[in-house]
Amino acid sequence: MKAKDIMVKKVITVHKNDTIAQIAKVLVDQAISGVPVVDDEGSLVGIVSEGDLLHKGTTPRVPSYVNILGAIIYYNGVEQYNADFKKLMAEQAASIMTEKVVSISEEIEIDEIAKLMLQHSIKRIPVVKNNKIIGIISRRDLIKLLIK
Template identity: 25%
Template sequence: MKHLRAIEDVMTHAVISVDRGTAFKDIVEALRMWNVSALPVLGQDGQVVGVVSEADLLLGSQGPEEAHDTTAEQLMTRPAVTVMKDATIPTAARLMARRHLKRLPVVDGDGHLVGVVSRGDLLKVFLRPDEDIGAEIRELIMYQLVRHGSAEVHVHVANGIAYLNGSLPDPAMEDIVVRAAGTVPGVVDVKADFTTPVSA
């Protein structure tokens, strides 16, 4: 079973990019050919130095003559808004929502481009089979409860909703278990019904 926890798990690895000197017309052609709305701009070292979008092209278009001499470096938005490949899926979703972006370049620790993540990529986690989600929840919860041999947790997932029941040795553990289940990509809600010892 493949866990979907980080951006590198859902991003598109085959990425189209341009360099600083790419001409206006070539950028337009690349956007049209690959059916994307923006492209990362790379420096000589392969690091992302900016992003050029359809909006940048429209704003930078002054007419046929001027456009012919315009390059990606003149048009691009900088600094580029990027996300690390090991960032969590919710982190990227919040960043895209806050910046009103449809796509984000994904970079490694040195700032080199390794992929691109789109809104659609982030939504893929909600198409995961319930069986995969349930298996990941069980694995995660067992890790959380490894020191509590008396804990017994049953997991059932239907339409992305995780149903948890069983017995826990400490009432405070219910919140821990529910929170852990809620972090699993693809979970849309968690419903819990545990029995715990009654305090004297």
């Protein structure tokens, strides 16, 4: 069985210029935990999850550092701090979205999709063709297969 056999074809998306409030409303109204972000041409440019939106209510994780003779040397977490801070200050999808989206083609086998979800700790994978979203698969879609 392949992605095209189980993907949801009517994909809810948001535009990269949509506000945080608009995105939150889509997630709540549609009862989904994440949404792909598209540009003016409809190309996939990112994804926003509930986890991304939670950054709006938190403080950035402070990077690990060591103080040697008065010099602060960061050795872990600077990139994470910068990413957290960017999301904290975000006002639009383009600023809060995860840009490195794991996406698949419609010909990918179901077992490979499950492996990708586990490997990358993600809950949904957009199905794309020529960088345009043609479907989406969530963990729930895979779990439904266990019932059959």
